Amino acid sequence: xxxLLRRLAFGIVGLALxxxxxxxxxxxxxxxxxxxxxxxxxxxxxxxxxVLIISVxxxxxxxVLLAAALWRRRSKVWQPGERLDVSHPHGAMWWVWVGVAIxxxxxxxxxxxxxxxxxxxxxxxxxxxxxxxxxxxxxxWEVHYASDAAHxxxxxxxxxxPTGVPVAFELIGGDVIHSFWIPQLGGKTDTIPGQxxxxxxxxxxxxxxxxxxxxxxxxxxAHMKMLLIAQAPxxxxxxxxxxxxxxxxxxxxxxxxxxxxxxxxxxxxxxxRGTDAAGVFGPDLSHLMTRQTIAAGTxxxxxxxxxxxxxxxxxxxxxxxxxxxxxxxxxxADIRAxxxxxx
Ligand code: CUA
Numbered sequence: 001x002x003x004l005l006r007r008l009a010f011g012i013v014g015l016a017l018x019x020x021x022x023x024x025x026x027x028x029x030x031x032x033x034x035x036x037x038x039x040x041x042x043x044x045x046x047x048x049x050x051v052l053i054i055s056v057x058x059x060x061x062x063x064v065l066l067a068a069a070l071w072r073r074r075s076k077v078w079q080p081g082e083r084l085d086v087s088h089p090h091g092a093m094w095w096v097w098v099g100v101a102i103x104x105x106x107x108x109x110x111x112x113x114x115x116x117x118x119x120x121x122x123x124x125x126x127x128x129x130x131x132x133x134x135x136x137x138x139x140x141w142e143v144h145y146a147s148d149a150a151h152x153x154x155x156x157x158x159x160x161x162p163t164g165v166p167v168a169f170e171l172i173g174g175d176v177i178h179s180f181w182i183p184q185l186g187g188k189t190d191t192i193p194g195q196x197x198x199x200x201x202x203x204x205x206x207x208x209x210x211x212x213x214x215x216x217x218x219x220x221x222a223h224m225k226m227l228l229i230a231q232a233p234x235x236x237x238x239x240x241x242x243x244x245x246x247x248x249x250x251x252x253x254x255x256x257x258x259x260x261x262x263x264x265x266x267x268x269x270x271x272x273r274g275t276d277a278a279g280v281f282g283p284d285l286s287h288l289m290t291r292q293t294i295a296a297g298t299x300x301x302x303x304x305x306x307x308x309x310x311x312x313x314x315x316x317x318x319x320x321x322x323x324x325x326x327x328x329x330x331x332x333a334d335i336r337a338x339x340x341x342x343x
Contacts, residue, residue, distance in 0.1 A: 030210035033183040037209070038202040039125065039166065040186040043117045051110055058106065121186075124166030124200050131168045132159060136178030136191035136213065139220035139320060140283060140296040145240070153244050153273070156283030157296045158227045162236035163203050171197040179215035182228045188214050203230030210297075219319040225297030239290075246274030247286045247342055258338025261331045269322070272342065282322060288342045295320070307336050 028035045036045035078084060133144040144154045161167045171180050173193035181188040182201060189199045203209065213224035231239060250256045259275060267277030273286040288294075291301055295317050299305040308315075311332055313322040327335065 028184075031183050031212060036184060037207070038185050038204050040121050040201055041184060043120050044187065047113060047117045050113065054106060054110060124168075124202065126166065128166045128168035128200055131170055132161070133170045133172060134159070134180055134191065135172040135174040136180065136217070136224075137174035138176065138218050139213070139224040139317070141180075141213075141224070141226045142174065142283065145243070151244060153286070154271070154284040155243060155287065155291070157225070157293065158229060158291050160229045160231060160236060160239050161201070161203060162233040163206055163230045164233065166200045166202040168198065168200050171199065176217050177215050178213045178217050178224065180211070181214045182209050182211040182226075184209050185228065190215055201228070203228070206230050206232055206235070220317055223296060223298045223317055225293075227292065227297060242290065243287055245287075247272045249274070250338055250341055252337070252341075254334055255338045255341050258334035258336070261327070262335050262338055265325050265327065265331070266335070285339065285342060288339055290343060303336070303340070306339065307332065310335055310339075 034045065034048065036042045131146055133142075133146055135142040135144070141157050141159075142154060143156060143159050144152065146152045169180070169189075171189055171191040173191040173195070175193065177193070178191045179188045180191055180199075185201045185203055186199065189197050191197065207230055209228040209230065211226040211228055213221055215221075217224065250259050259272075262270075262272070263275060263277045266282075267275075267279055269279040269282040271278050271280065271284045271286065273284070277285075289301070293299060294301050294305060294309055295313075298317060299309065305316075310325070310327070312324060313320055314324055
């Protein structure tokens, strides 16, 4: 019976372990902080796993010792009213001191490791070549590239960085407190109105890393996502050169009509650089079609969703600051056609 139970227990543990290993192999969830990429995340993830393993080991050792003690004294049947003598043989205190010493060493080791990791990630090993200003807004991320005054541009929700170099971020709170978090590249930093927080990230290899606002900021908090796209330096340079251009002028009659309607209906909130639309309340749309998503990572940037968003943004993301525009059918089609030229 006992060996059957033992086999059953091993079977269950084995199944659980192979199951989680299979899940790990199948792919990492996009917001997992248990895998890290890049100079800032790697030491933190190692520390996370280290502390987790130490904690589990301590719990298991204590549980086994407790079970062994109970097992050894199982023959003793306590009668109600009976006094239980606690024996105090010579050398009993030795176990207490050994236990205290081991716990102290483990805690001290974890503390020193934590301090070393904090020191390591406090600043990048080499100077970041440029700064990206991120402003958290209800409910999207304004992304402003500001290497020098003559070369700046803004985009939204999709942050591009080159691989292999640290990138400095200045985090600004545009209205309420938000929190900037790209879990596979680094920890969370709040964007707080009235103060600028600094942090840095580095990606070792090209890829798309998912991010999410992690400070409750209103009804659409969960729909305040972002993508961080790490590119090989040459690809990033191409992207940068493309983004810094003014928007191309429309070259069809419908797109020209769209630009006129856009400037009237949308231009006081949105900017398209190179046109009269110069609003600052909503995302800069100069190169909208280079983005994969709209509405802060909530919807794919496709003709259908873009049309739906222009026609009725409140139905797609209730509470967001874009009003219902009451456009006519042809105006809607013209504006969408114009926006789709913004590559
Ligand atoms: Cu922004 Cu939550």
